[in-house]
Amino acid sequence: THFGYKTVEAEKKADLVADVFHSVAAKYDIMNDVMSFGIHRLWKRHTIEVAAARPGMSILDLAGGTGDLTAKFSRIVGNTGSVVIADINDSMLKVGRTKLRDRGIVNNVSYVQANAEALPFPDNHFDIITIAFGLRNVTDKDAALRSMRRVLKPGGKLLVLEFSKPKHEVMRKVYDLYSFKVLPKMGAMITQDADSYEYLAESIRMHPDQETLKQMMIDAGLEQVDYTNMTDGVVALHRGYKF
Ligand code: SAM
Numbered sequence: 001t002h003f004g005y006k007t008v009e010a011e012k013k014a015d016l017v018a019d020v021f022h023s024v025a026a027k028y029d030i031m032n033d034v035m036s037f038g039i040h041r042l043w044k045r046h047t048i049e050v051a052a053a054r055p056g057m058s059i060l061d062l063a064g065g066t067g068d069l070t071a072k073f074s075r076i077v078g079n080t081g082s083v084v085i086a087d088i089n090d091s092m093l094k095v096g097r098t099k100l101r102d103r104g105i106v107n108n109v110s111y112v113q114a115n116a117e118a119l120p121f122p123d124n125h126f127d128i129i130t131i132a133f134g135l136r137n138v139t140d141k142d143a144a145l146r147s148m149r150r151v152l153k154p155g156g157k158l159l160v161l162e163f164s165k166p167k168h169e170v171m172r173k174v175y176d177l178y179s180f181k182v183l184p185k186m187g188a189m190i191t192q193d194a195d196s197y198e199y200l201a202e203s204i205r206m207h208p209d210q211e212t213l214k215q216m217m218i219d220a221g222l223e224q225v226d227y228t229n230m231t232d233g234v235v236a237l238h239r240g241y242k243f
Helices: 008-035 040-051 068-077 090-102 141-151 169-191 194-206 210-219
Strands: 058-062 082-087 109-113 126-132 152-163 223-230 235-241
Touching: 008 040, 008 090, 008 169, 008 194, 040 068, 040 126, 040 152, 040 223, 040 235, 058 068, 068 082, 068 090, 068 126, 082 090, 090 109, 126 141, 141 152, 141 210, 152 210, 169 194, 210 223, 210 235
Parallel strands: 058 082, 058 126, 082 109, 126 152
Antiparallel strands: 152 235, 223 235
């Protein structure tokens, strides 16, 4: 910004993230299926189970992208509830909106372009917030976690689904090889855009591991913070509450 709140590095990262998701939006869903062998669907299904949403609830699907979680929540909360899908990137939101509309999901979903670091919602507003494969793209993660806590209702739940650190050395090796060698090549083949997928692999490597993210959530004021590993810790689901 003009006021020096953000460093040049932070601005560069934000620009890069914007470029990546504008560039991959149209093929994002198919790439997810191809690159994760469809397993992202299981990770998301587990997230929905842990969320334990109920009819009438008010839910924020942050960094919601093309709306996979939003679609599931929309069915659960019904017409007395509501789901806000928020994302910083309008290309991703547009792809999401088209997909959800095609599936007849219209009544209880609203779309908001917003930065996770400074959420444009009132305090104590949501019963549940999810951020799936989004936090690692956020420049100031601590600010984002504080912002999420602020807009949660007392008793509300935050779920962070994100790549993490595999538990076993063998899995780590396989996973490194896959994300650094195979993934960018596959990305290049399908989208003609190797750079974006190199960024994605790099962002996965740089992301805080299970215990670090747990501590970050505690530092942001969340309580009873815990996590479960999936696929040997390739992905972890962190949960925390606001009381
Ligand atoms: N949640 C969806 C899913 O699981 O399929 C999309 C995940 S996609 C890998 C990451 C999303 O985070 C992108 O849509 C991107 O635009 C969004 N994003 C990145 N930085 C963000 C920020 N600071 N605030 C909000 N959304 C952000």
